[in-house]
Amino acid sequence: MIQVEGLTKIFHDNKRGEVIAVNNLKFNCQMGKIYGLLGPNGAGKTTTLRILATMMRPTVGKVKVNGFDVVREPDEVRKQIGFLSGETGLYDRFTPRETLQFFGRINRMENEIIDKKMGEIFQALDMENFKDVRVDKLSTGMKQKLSIARCILHDPSVLILDEPTVGLDIITARTVTNYVESFKKQGKCVIYSTHIMREAEKLCDVIGIIHHGKLLAQGTLKELKKYSSLEDLEEIFFELIGRENS
């Protein structure tokens, strides 16, 4: 599970001075649940997820993944997580099989286990027919399947997904969201950032609405509707942003 307590991240920018990218966030995500971070571009979603994935350090606050602290125990945290973002690329000159073998090795997996796991994934994700084709020859959908395979190869219990459907066509995006739902069924803890309302509504058990680095509200869709007295998530979102701006 993920526990975030008072998370703040401040960047130093030569032109703008101190920029508060994330401001005192507090949320939890339980195993077998999908927590959605919903917000526009620049809201602080990517920064939050980068901190959860140990790529950045928080300025203030505590973040724990399955009980391991992201600052003090980054190696332990990395064992627990799988990270996927719309921006995570793949090595063009490698085949899916070589890609997974490489990531398996650097995630300290034994060769036999890599092969076994790879076989299962190729079958589950329907990748058998392109497993030995170089990545630069693959379609966007095939590439995204490989990205998912890379992310789950070492069987992480926590998945950090940063706008994984951005830039994808509707069919590929559906493939991704189907897998996200299957992760939940497998009892994994999923944190999912998006700016697409439909995705958040459909996928997430708990939604946190984030704007200018602040968590404006969080809860189940039902709770959010009750809290705002509005029916539509998009309306709730604009209502909350309007309140924040005024």
Added chain:
Amino acid sequence: MNWKNIRSIFSKEIIGAIRDKRTLIAMIIVPLVFYPLLFIGMGYFSQMGNKKSEETVSIVAIKGEEFALQLSKHLENQEKIKTITKEDNAFAKLESGEIQAIIEIPPQFDSKIKQRESSRLVLKHDSTEVKSRVAQKRINLVIDEYLREIVSQRLNDLNLDEEIIHPFVLEMENVASSEKVAGTFLGFLLPYLVIILIFAGAMHTAIDITAGEKERGTIATLLVSQISRLEIVLGKCMAVMMVSFTSMIIGLFGISISLLSGNAIAGSGGIEGMKLGVTFSTFLLLFLILLPLVGLTSSVLVIVGIFARNIKEASSYITPIYMLTIFLGVISISQGIELSGNMFLIPILNSSFVFKEILMGKIYWSHIITTFSANMIIAGIALLGATRLFNKEEVLFRS
């Protein structure tokens, strides 16, 4: 630190580099095909040009032929010289290249010579034209011969022996061994070439596996894996070193083919016939000097690559470093420059000088140890610097 992880990164980068057409072109096609063609082509055209100039008959205008009949006759007798005596626009024709030289003979030239007086000749030529330079040489030979004839005649008239004007004869003997000649030739050229080959070989791969990973968004996948930043940097640096070293070896092989092909470098016959004095111990010493240089170059390029936002930015940062490297290489080519003690602490410059010394058979251990240690320490610092940069989120996620 886990060597298995470093090896995984190293293998991944090497396979990536081998599968990259650009690396293959830069590493194999350019040195093994382009260099020999370039050298052979340069040699061939230069040789052709010289041959043509030597074969062409020089047209020489003589102004005042009637004042130096003997000299004119000598010139006319030359197979490769055609004299013309009635030419009004001689100067314009020399400038346009229609004729190759003008000889101006003053009045009373012959009579002054007869009276054992000194006279004056003017030879005009265009030093920028090969044919004109050839004509000047040909005329000089004729004039020298004619001068000797006159001097000999004058001495004879005075009943003096020719030895009176030759108090001694200077005989030159070259004591340089063929190994030393070869060493000097190589020592002059090789350090410069080696530095350029190491740098050029490392450049593309270093940028591609650092700034390139940032640009393609693959860096995040490495950062969230269970591998330390130091292991990533070490694996990457070793891969760059390997590519750089291999490019240098292939590059040198390509250049050797070019030189040994005989026609290379102005048709001088290359280094054919020169006996190389490179023994196993020399080879080991050269390796000892090259290893830290390759390491240093690779780590510096990796630092630049990590710092840059993308490949384009990395390329522009590397350009001045490349220029500086070429500059230091050029200093090593400059004849007559000797480095003093502390100067052996300057990377690149130190390697090229020690390299030169070793090739010429001069083994100065103080220079070798200083160079090796200085470059190793700087390479180590650069490696640590690269790891530190890899830990800095503001560098990795600069936008």
